[in-house]
Structures are given as structure tokens and as C-alpha cells.
Amino acid sequence: MKNRVINDVISHTGKGVHPRIILTGADFERIRATKDPIYEAAKASMFAYADRYMNEPVLEYDIPDGIRLLDVSRGVLSRTLNLGMAYKLTGEVKYARRLYDELANAAAFKDWNPYHFLDVGEMVFSFGLGYDWIYECLSEEERAILRRAIIKHGFDAAMDDYLDRERRRSYRWYQDDPGDNWKFVCNGGITVAALAICDEDDVDREYLSEIIGYAFDNTYRAVRDMYLPDGSYAEGFTYWNYATDYLAFYISALKSSTGTDYGLADYLPVEISAYYVKCMCSNTFRSFNFGDAIEELVCPAIMFWIGKNYGKADITTMRKEQILKDPSIACVRDMFWYIPTESVGLEGRPMGFGSVGGDNASFRAGFLEDDLYAAIHFGDNDAYHCHADMGNFVVEWRKHRFLCDLGQDNYNVPRYRFVYRYRAEGHNTLVINPGEGMDQEQFSICHVDRFSDGADGGDAYAISDISAAYFGKGGMRGIKMTADKKWVIVRDELKLDSSDSGYWFAHTRGEVTLSDDGKSAVIEMGGDKLYLAILGDGEFSVMEAKPLYDGHNQEGQRDNSDVRKLAIRFAGSTDISVAIAPMEDGRIPDNKPADKPLSEW
Secondary structure, three states: OHHHHHHHHHHHHOOOOOOOOOOOHHHHHHHHHOOOHHHHHHHHHHHHHHHHHHOOOOOOOOOOOOOOOHHHHHHHHHHHHHHHHHHHHHOOHHHHHHHHHHHHHHHOOOOOOHHHOHHHHHHHHHHHHHHHHOHHHOOHHHHHHHHHHHHHHHHHHHHHHHOOOOOOOOOOOOOOOOOOOHHHHHHHHHHHHHHHHOOOOOOOHHHHHHHHHHHHHHHHHHHHHHEOOOOOEOOOHHHHHHHHHHHHHHHHHHHHHHOOOOOOOOOHHHHHHHHHHHHHOOOOOEOOOOOOOOOOEOOOOHHHHHHHHHOOHHHHHHHHHHHHHOHHHOOOOHHHHOOOOOOOOOOOOOOEEOOOOOOEEEEEOOOOOOOOEEEEEOEEOOOOOOOOOOOEEEEEEOOEEEEOOOOOOOOOOOOHHHOOOOOHHHOOOEEEOOOOOOOOOOOOEEOOOEEEOOOOOOOEEEEEEOHHHHOOOEEEEEEEEOOOOOOEEEEEEEEOOOOOEEEEEEEEOOEEEEOOOOOEEEEEEOOEEEEEEEOOOOOEEEEEOOOOOHHHOOOOOOOOOOOEEEEEEEEOOEEEEEEEEEOHHHOOOOOOOOOOOHHHO
């Protein structure tokens, strides 16, 4: 494949013909000529950024944490996307010249910080895209300046990684197996830049062919390692977004430059990852932010890429409807992949999502934004960007995340695995025998053992044996949504020694009120209320969201003072069942479900 690509670029687009990266001249003409509210919203966002950048100074080399140039790389990328698009849509050379000033300035940097190679991946992508989009506005010498920077700071640094030569790196991303999102960002950025300059007379085409081949082989395998059969992504939602963004850039650039992606995207889990996101996020597309994910809207521009690349109008509709509802979320990347089309709904999709052997499950009363939603996470506690959060769950109703996850902490904290947000005590799960050490086994793997999506009219549930996460202590955790879609029940069945003790935890940013006997609690958010009742033994208390062991407090970890947690103390073998329900019109529900063992679910 590697020996074909440059020849394919020349035969498909013509030698010296630009633009050819992601969008061609015909694509820009179509975007200019098409009147569509999605394009209009994206253009408004793009011009706002581009006009602001016209009046800002160029970015300077800065590594404030001693590790990352990443903010600078991303700043250059934002300028490239927005100034470049403003030039292509208006023909106003001022935007192209401002972009060249930014690129020429970064070209003069001493390096692009290959120590943290992610910084190189984002920067070299910017250079490849910018070189291609403003090509006709540059002199031969200006083009040569950009090419030299791409080769010196991008390709030569990448080849050190590809050949595993002696070098200083924070992380050997290319050799790591299976690796993580860096595979898509670094290989994608390198390839885009190679496609942009590969037909120039002063470049070593054999060298670029080697670069393209190493990048493709590594990414091809990463696609098949990181996107799992059910459409889930190994690193959680935030990194699905990041990795898929760069995979979309990579594949789009291959197709626009050569007419093919050489089978890179010919893999069903990439396509169905959009459905996974839809089902595992809440009805407001708010992420279930287990692991290092951020609680955020997860319906990005790459939904348009997936819809376009795989011919799925219903996936395109996901992003389209979000922008029509709130045009302020549109961005320049929406214009890369949006194809105007009639909206297509997701009717017929099950309201329960998951599978036996899977890592996650979700349940909902419907797909309207105010409908009750709950989800649970199991999986691999040693996966990239994981936390010690086996059994973690969230509950949302009326757009309020009543029971929440806290998400990622500060990556620069020295002992990240011991920060509160990483540990089991910082999640909606169990802690058994808390102490100075890890409160879940790092190398444990637990999957869904029993699952029902409720499509038969019965309860929807997911159950897992989570003993492996607790160093072999016997434990089953299940979550279900009742058939009437009124209640969520979380049940734990623990087979422990008489000397064992621990906590059941659930975090919230709402206001908590306990009943006098501690058997129930009410959480209030924005005037809406959620009711929680213990169906068997135990009492609720309210605790601060801070470590049980003072030694785990670290300077620089994120503030959790706006969070509190419901706790149930337990000792020895025990069953814990908590029933959760919305309080319609502020009333406590009167149809509290019976407590049943997991074997009868």
C-alpha cells in the first residue's frame, strides 16, 4: 500500500493540484453555494474565530507544565481550521496571509516538542492542512519554509518513533500495544502532512512512502483494537471523540487525495460507535463520564463524518438536530462532512442497551430529554484512561444528572491512581475494607453476566460478578429499570467475612435531605426531586467527597467541594438494595417495588 499512495495522489488529483486535503475545490464551491441552516451556523462560528484571530498575535513556544506544548499546537490548529476555511469560502487573501504568519512562526520553533509526541501530531496536521488550503497564496520560498518544518519537526521526529531509535519520550506511543488515542492523532497528522507535500519536486518520495506506510499499518491495527465489537471505545467517551476526530481527518484526507482509504475504515464497530454513543449517553447526549471522560455533550461534528462515510442518514440526523436546537454548538468541522439531507429518526431502537460479555449497559424510559435514564460501567480496570470504577452508575432525569460521576482529574498530579476521582471511593460503587492501598484491583476485568433490554415488556437489567475488582471478595452488582419505567434499582449481594466492612456510595451535586430514620433520601436539583429508598437493611448518611485516608490528598487535584455523597455503611455478608425514582410533581412515589434477589431478576 505504501508504494501506491503518492502515485494515487498524482493520478487522482493531479500533480501540484490543491486543495486536496479533506475538501477539494468542488467541495468548497458546494459549501459556498448551498443555503442550509447547518452551514450557516458553522460559518457564523468560523468567521467569529477567524476575525478574532486576525487581531491576535502569533502564538509563542510555551511548555507551562514542563511536559506539553499541546495548548500551542491546538491554538495553531484552531487558527488553521478557521482562517483557512474563511479564506477558501471568501477568497479574501488577508485570512490566508494571517494563517501563513502563524505557520511560519511555528515553523521557526526549535521543535514541536517530540518529547510529548501528541504535540507534534496536532501541529503537523495543522501544517499539512494549512499548506494545502492556502497553497496558491504562498510564494515558492514560503512553501519551502513550511515543507522544511514539516519534514524536520514532523517526519524526522516520527521516524525516530517508527524505527524505535534512541530518543527521549514521555510515552513510546508507536511501540505501545494496543496503545491509545495517540495512534490516531500522531499517525493521522503525519499522514495528512505527507499527502499535502508528497508531489513536490524537492521531497524524497521514498522517505514519505515509508512514513505513510508505518503510519497506516499502525493505525489500521489500532482501529481494530480500540473500537470494540459492540461499538464501544476502549478509552471512554472523551477519548472516543478525540480519536475518532483524527481518524475522520485521516480517512477524509486519504479519500480526497487518492480516492480511497485502502480499507482503513472498513470496520463495522467504527460505524456503530455512533449508536453506542447515542445509547450510552443520556437523552441530552450528556456523556456517562466513567474513567477519564468529561461530563459533556457528546454529539460532535464527527457524527456527520460517520453518517457520510457509512451512508447513515440517521447518524447525520443526531448532530443535525442538536445544531438546529442550539446553533451555537456548530463549528468549522461541521462543514467538512455535513451533507444536507432530510432528518431520519431512531425509531425502533431498544431503550435498554448492553449485552452479555459487554462492559456497559444503559436504560431509559424513552428518548425524550426529560425521560428517566440510568447507566452502569464494568469493564477493564487497567484499560487506558480507566479508573477504579467497576460497578459505577449514573442516573439522570429532566436533564439533571442527579447521581453523577466526577470524571478526570489533573494528569500532572504525581500519584494519579491515588487521587479521589480515580479511586473507587470517588465513584458510585462499593468500597470494601478502605485503607491506604488501592480500593479496587487494578488488573481486574468484569463483564455483564446477565442482561435484558426489556424489549419483551419486562424489567431491563444488567448484572455482573464484581468479585475480581475486590481482590476476590464475593460480590454481585445489578442495576435494573422496572417494566413501568418508573424505578431504577441498584442491588449488591456481598459474601464477605465477618471482619470485612465498607461503604456503598453515590455522588451528587444536588441538595440532599434524609428522612428521620435514614431509610430514604431526596435529592433536589433545579426544583426537581429524585427519591431514593433502601429496600432492606442499612441507613443513609451524607459524606463529603474527599478521601477516607488523609494521605491520599494531593496538591493540584481537582476541587470536589460542590459534591457530596450518599453513603451506606455495611459489615460482613450483606445485601443492599436502593430503589430510585423521579418525584413527579414533588410527590414520593407510592408504588415502591419489592426487593428481590438478583437470581429472580
